[in-house]
Amino acid sequence: MTSDARHSLPTHDVLNQPPLRGDADLWGADPVLQNCIRFAGGRTQPLQAYGATLGRTQTRALAGEANRHTPELVLFDPGGRHLDEVRFHPAYHQMMQISQTAGYAALAWDGQPGGHATHAAMIYMASQVEPGHCCPLTMTYAAVPALAANEAIASVWTSRLTERGYDPSTLPIAAKKCATLGMAMTEKQGGSDVRANTTEATSDGDHWRLRGHKWFCSAPMSDGFLTLAQAPGGLTCFLVPRWLEGERNAIHLMRLKDKLGNRSNASAEIEYHDALAYQLGDEGAGVRTILEMVHHTRLDTAMAPAGLMRAALSEAHHWVSHRSAFQRRLIDQPLMRTVLADLVLDWEGTLSLGMRVAQAFDGQSPEDKAFARIAVALAKFLNNKRCPTVVVEAMEVLGGMGYVEDTPLPLLYREAPLNGIWEGSGNVICLDILRTLAREPLAAEVLAAELDAATGADRGYDAALKVHRDRWPGLPPEAEARWFAERTALLLTASQLLRHAPGAVSDGFIATRLTGNSGRIPGSVSGLDANALLARLG
Known part of the structure; x- marks a missing residue:
């Protein structure tokens, strides 16, 4: 070949x-979600409007911008005065506006039926596009029942937290129509053991002053924070407003956390320097009061993984449907189909x-309330x-393409561990499951009834349930808490699929997750109806 030919x-x-x-x-391309909303x-x-907006190329571009341009900590103004602010890229604010206007934090509290289920579907869809902005919105949603512990505070804050709008301005709550709320509980020495917190609360007329260090403050530009501090009567829950009339509350940002996941949203280490705070609930009852918020944030941490899975599988399915190797499309190759079909079972x-x-x-x-308490922990785990x-x-x-930021897979990968850590990591959740079953007989009864409701439809399920109950006729020893929680949650999942999903899904789940007819690595299975399962991806 000549040089000219090569060129x-x-x-x-x-x-x-x-x-x-x-x-x-x-929404429209997800028949599995539509079926779940029906039941x-x-x-x-x-959901129709929100799903269409989130799926647009323009919205996905905003999500990419929000993650590429990370939050910036601004401690002082040019004259050296404290600002203690976090500046976000405009794309982040646009994502917040989209979700708040759609009702992400408000729908559950508007008095109409199905509010929490609709909210949960929004978490699922938002997590597919930009999971970082879900953090402040989830906390805003979850704070509403906790504020009920102080009627005066609730009368000011609740209407603003449930307003379908977004206002990031640095103004006191009375000057704003809508607001967001964050959380600052964790301290260095305690972690999940919040009773070890050392932040002090001192009474100051009709309010309190807080002094101490918080190791994690989620969404530090929220309009206020629920926090725990030691009052004379014991650990107490407080609302700390971010902005005051004519001044800034004494909340000082020490640094932003350099996190593995969601780069769009900020998490900070903060200090209270005699910050003004209002008491929520009884003095000494801080854990009980803030658990109202934790209970609802756990719903979101149980739902978000489904959205992350859906996004990852959608990307993989698109790739294999258009990519060829060894003279065949990847989607037509039996081993690839088996792997993806197996993953569909986990997602659905x-x-x-x-x-x-x-x-x-x-x-x-x-x-219902008892089932929600035990089932949300099982689902989160x-x-x-x-x-x-x-x-x-x-x-x-996707091979090497899946490892680069041109695809959403790296973002999803960074986000994947978060919800397992947030609001109680695995061991904490498993021990909470045991405590709930030990202390609340009704929770144990409704859980058993939910599992029994699916019996008679599949011999494999019935056999697995019997083995489970024979193995643990009562509560397991603490060392077996994870095993017990996993099996209980798998059975609970199977009971839902038996009643609400096609046979290819429920049969495949029971055969591979409950009866031991599979290996431990995805795709190490046989007998799945790959055609039917892959069709679930739309």
Whole structure:
């Protein structure tokens, strides 16, 4: 070949690459979510609009910008006066505006049926696009019941937290129509053991002054924070406003946390320097008061993994549908189909279980409330243990492309462990499950009834339930808490799939998750109806 001939060869033909995804409809293209909303009693209209907005190419571009341009800590103004602010890229504020206007934090409290189920579906969809901004919105949603412990505070704050709008301005609460709320509980020496907190609260007329160091403050530009401090009567819950009339509250930001995940949102280390605070609940009852917030944030941490899985699998499915290797499309190769079909079971099981929990949050009976308490912990534990595995396998489907930021897989990978840590890591959750079952007989009764409701439909499920109960006729020893929680949550997931999903899904889940007909690595299975399972991805 002559030199001229070599120089005429093209060097940048784009071959065997999937087309750009383009606009997507996160509601309309997800029949599994639609089915879950039907059985959970959620509301379709707000989800249709929100899913269409989130799926647009323009919205995904905003999400990318919010993650590329990370928050900036601004401690002082040019004259040396304290600012203690975090500056965000405009794209982050636009994402917040989209979700707040859609009702992310408000829908559950507007008095209409199915509010928590609809909210849970919004978490699921938002997590597919930009999970970082979910943090302040989740806390805003979850703070509402905790504020009820102080009627005067609730009368000022609740309407603003449930307003469908977003206002990031640095103004006191009375000057704002809408607001967000964060949380600052964790201290260096305590972690999950919040009773070891040392932040001190000193009475000052009709309010308190807090002094101490908080190791983690989530969303430090929120309009206020729920926090725990030691009052004379014991550990107490307080609301600390971010901005005061004519001045800044004495909340000083020490540094932003250099986190593994969600780069768009800020987490900070802060100090209270005699910061003004208002008491919520009885003095000494801080844990009981703030658990109202924790209970609701756990719903979100149980739902978000389903969204992360869905996003990862959608990306993998798009890739294999348009990519060829060894003269065949990847989607047509049996081993690839088996791997993806196996991962579908984890995603659909996670979504179905999370939506059943959300349905219980909407219920008003003692049985509903008891089921919500035990089931949200079981869902949070299992769903978050499955999420990183699903995301990693989806990343591997794309090969080297899955490891670069041109795809959403690195973002999803960084986010995958978060919800398993937030609001109680695995061991904390498992011990909480045991405590709930020991102290609340009704919780044990409604859990048993939920598992029994699916019997008679599948012999494998019935046999697995019997083995489970024979193994643990009562509560397990503490050392077996994880094993017990995993098996209970798997059975609870299977019970939902048996009643609400096609046979290919429930049969495959029971055969591979409950009866031992599989290996421990995704795709180490046989007998799955791959055609039916892959069709669930839309």
